[in-house]
Every structure is written in C-alpha cells, then in structure tokens.
Amino acid sequence: MALLSANSVSVFRDGRLVLDGVDMSVDRGEIVTIVGPNGSGKSTLLETLIGAIRPDRGKIRRAPRLRIGYVPQSLHIDPSMPMPVRRFLALPHPHDRLSRARALAQVGLSEAVEDQPMTGLSGGQFQRVLLARAILMEPDLLVLDEATRGLDQPGTAAFYEIVEDLRQVLNCGVLMVSHDLHVVMSASDRVICLNGHICCHGTPEIVASAPEYRALFGMGTRGTLALYRHTHDHAHDADHDCDHDHSQGDGGHHAG
Numbered sequence: 001m002a003l004l005s006a007n008s009v010s011v012f013r014d015g016r017l018v019l020d021g022v023d024m025s026v027d028r029g030e031i032v033t034i035v036g037p038n039g040s041g042k043s044t045l046l047e048t049l050i051g052a053i054r055p056d057r058g059k060i061r062r063a064p065r066l067r068i069g070y071v072p073q074s075l076h077i078d079p080s081m082p083m084p085v086r087r088f089l090a091l092p093h094p095h096d097r098l099s100r101a102r103a104l105a106q107v108g109l110s111e112a113v114e115d116q117p118m119t120g121l122s123g124g125q126f127q128r129v130l131l132a133r134a135i136l137m138e139p140d141l142l143v144l145d146e147a148t149r150g151l152d153q154p155g156t157a158a159f160y161e162i163v164e165d166l167r168q169v170l171n172c173g174v175l176m177v178s179h180d181l182h183v184v185m186s187a188s189d190r191v192i193c194l195n196g197h198i199c200c201h202g203t204p205e206i207v208a209s210a211p212e213y214r215a216l217f218g219m220g221t222r223g224t225l226a227l228y229r230h231t232h233d234h235a236h237d238a239d240h241d242c243d244h245d246h247s248q249g250d251g252g253h254h255a256g
C-alpha cells in the first residue's frame with residue numbers, strides 16, 4: 001500500500017480551482033518531487049496531502065498511523081525572542097539528548113549547534129535544523145516544501161544528498177516541492193509536473209523530455225538536465241510525449 005495517495009483531488013481557493021483532478025501516490029523508499037511554475041498549486045497539493053486542506057473533490061488516503069515529518073518552505077522566528085536550537089527541537093515535544101544528537105548528526109550538524117539561537121544560524125544550517133526536527137518524528141514520510149529556498153547551489157546539492165541518505169537510513173518515503181530543477185532531476189525517482197492539473201509525470205528522464213514540461217520550463221532546460229541524469233543514448237523524437245518508453249523501468253503519462 002502507498003504511504004499516501006491522492007485520487008481525483010480538486011481544491012478551490014477563494015472560489016478558484018487551483019487543483020484539478022490530481023492523482024498521485026508516494027511509496028516507502030522513493031523520492032517523489034513536484035515541480036511546476038509559481039502558483040501552479042504545489043504547496044496547495046502538499047497541504048492537502050498532509051491534511052491541512054480538505055479537498056473539495058476526490059480522496060486522500062494515508063497509510064494507517066502514517067507519521068509525516070514536514071519541513072516548511074520557511075519559518076519566521078521572531079528575532080526579539082531568541083530561541084536556542086535545543087528548544088526548537090523540543091517542539092512539539094522534547095526528545096532525549098542522544099536522539100537529538102543523532103538527528104543533528106544525520107543532517108551534518110554537531111551537537112554544539114544546540115546552544116545557538118535559531119536566528120543566528122546560516123540559511124543552510126537553519127534548513128538542516130528544520131530537517132533534524134522532522135527526523136525526530138521518526139517519519140514514514142518526509143515532506144519538504146521548497147526546503148532549499150535561499151540556499152546557494154553547493155548548499156542545495158549538499159541538502160539533497162542528506163535527503164538521499166535519510167531516505168535509506170530511515171527507510172522513509174520523500175515527497176518534495178522544488179524549483180531546483182537540475183538537482184531535482186538527479187535526486188528524484190519520480191517527478192510530477194504540476195500546473196493546476198498534472199501535466200506529466202514519470203522518471204526524471206521521461207518528464208525532462210516531455211513537451212508539456214518543456215513548454216512550462218523552456219526548451220533549454222532539457223539540455224541542461226541532460227548533463228545530470230540522462231543515461232539513454234538514443235535520439236529523441238522531437239514531439240514524443242510522456243508515454244514514450246525510455247526503458248527506465250518506470251512509466252509515465254501525460255494528462256493534457
């Protein structure tokens with residue numbers, strides 16, 4: 001059974017249809033990434049999947065007792081109320097020192113960071129602390145909403161390497177939203193391209209070469225992506241679609 005699935009999910013916001021008939025799922029052990037332009041409904045989809053928004057149509061199914069570790073896009077912490085990392089990690093409930101140290105180590109931070117105020121951390125450290133807090137939940141599923149926003153390229157790449165390690169160590173599923181198209185393509189097992197509805201989905205190779213994806217992100221993107229994870233060596237038919245078989249083991253489809 002999938003950890004989480006959406007079945008024909010539609011969501012209206014302020015009377016406007018922002019998600020239209022979305023079908024998707026995430027299994028344990030896989031990294032699924034949602035890409036799409038600004039305002040295409042990515043955060044709305046995540047919020048609906050984790051139960052923060054009720055779908056107007058369709059159904060969300062979660063595995064029984066599913067534990068979700070959520071890393072938000074950003075988090076505002078009032079600088080006038082300094083909060084040490086230790087206290088932040090204790091939200092919503094405290095954990096023993098060993099668990100905290102292990103979680104921090106898993107995201108590449110030392111225990112010493114616990115004494116620092118959250119507002120004194122660098123962007124990369126801050127996001128790692130958010131990730132450490134999510135790990136402390138012992139999640140079946142990690143949900144990351146643009147968790148690398150504001151990080152430079154090395155910081156972004158390092159963050160996704162940690163996510164990849166965590167997927168193996170925790171044996172969890174990972175669902176993320178990202179604008180880091182290049183890294184996403186190398187770090188994901190499946191990519192979902194969203195623009196209110198699912199334009200196309202499948203392995204990174206299938207999505208990167210889909211006309212629906214290229215229409216949204218530009219023709220140049222495909223060439224750049226090819227540098228990262230584009231192992232097959234045949235020539236592409238200029239107008240093939242997501243159903244094209246790249247012999248990568250996973251299928252994909254497009255939905256207009």
Ligand SMILES: Nc1ncnc2c1ncn2[C@@H]1O[C@H](COP(=O)(O)OP(=O)(O)OP(=O)(O)O)[C@@H](O)[C@H]1O
Pocket residue numbers: 013014018036037038039040041042043044045
């Ligand atoms: N709280 C809200 N109330 C009403 N409408 C909202 C709300 N949040 C988002 N929307 C609208 O829903 C649509 C989808 O927004 P959403 O934030 O899900 O897109 P996104 O793909 O995550 O965008 P971005 O890449 O800019 O983060 C947008 O038109 C947005 O204006």
